[in-house]
Amino acid sequence: MAEVKEQLSENGKGDSQEIDPAGHGELSNVPADGNPVAGEDVGALLEKLRRMDQALSLAVARYREVVAAANPDIPAEMITGSTLEEIDRSVASSRQLIDRIKVQLERERVAGHVPPGSPIRGLPDLSGLSAREKIHHGIGERQGK
Numbered sequence: 001m002a003e004v005k006e007q008l009s010e011n012g013k014g015d016s017q018e019i020d021p022a023g024h025g026e027l028s029n030v031p032a033d034g035n036p037v038a039g040e041d042v043g044a045l046l047e048k049l050r051r052m053d054q055a056l057s058l059a060v061a062r063y064r065e066v067v068a069a070a071n072p073d074i075p076a077e078m079i080t081g082s083t084l085e086e087i088d089r090s091v092a093s094s095r096q097l098i099d100r101i102k103v104q105l106e107r108e109r110v111a112g113h114v115p116p117g118s119p120i121r122g123l124p125d126l127s128g129l130s131a132r133e134k135i136h137h138g139i140g141e142r143q144g145k
Helices: 002-011 042-070 084-111 131-142
Strands: none
Touching (some): 042 084
């Protein structure tokens, strides 16, 4: 947009370069002398450009809102950009990040999995104790500890 404004300013000073504010590569309704500004006031063109810039900003903001509503699992703060392409790229990178986090959380959940319910009740396993520890344990049980 800044380039278009600069070219409009230069064209107002007598430069006859052709510009295309819409960025389509062709000019519509170009006068025969080749100067698209010849019959129009530069101020009016700048005002038209400003309105087009505002309309574009509004359209991008609405697109961001629609994308955020369509992707409720992505926090709206992660959807950024000032063009449609930037918004699409931020959604793609956010989606990749969220997928990586989901995979990591699932791994942690599986690794720390505790089966539901109580363990089977039974006598403690004393096979790893020494003879002295077994005797001490037996005396403790008799005394009611």
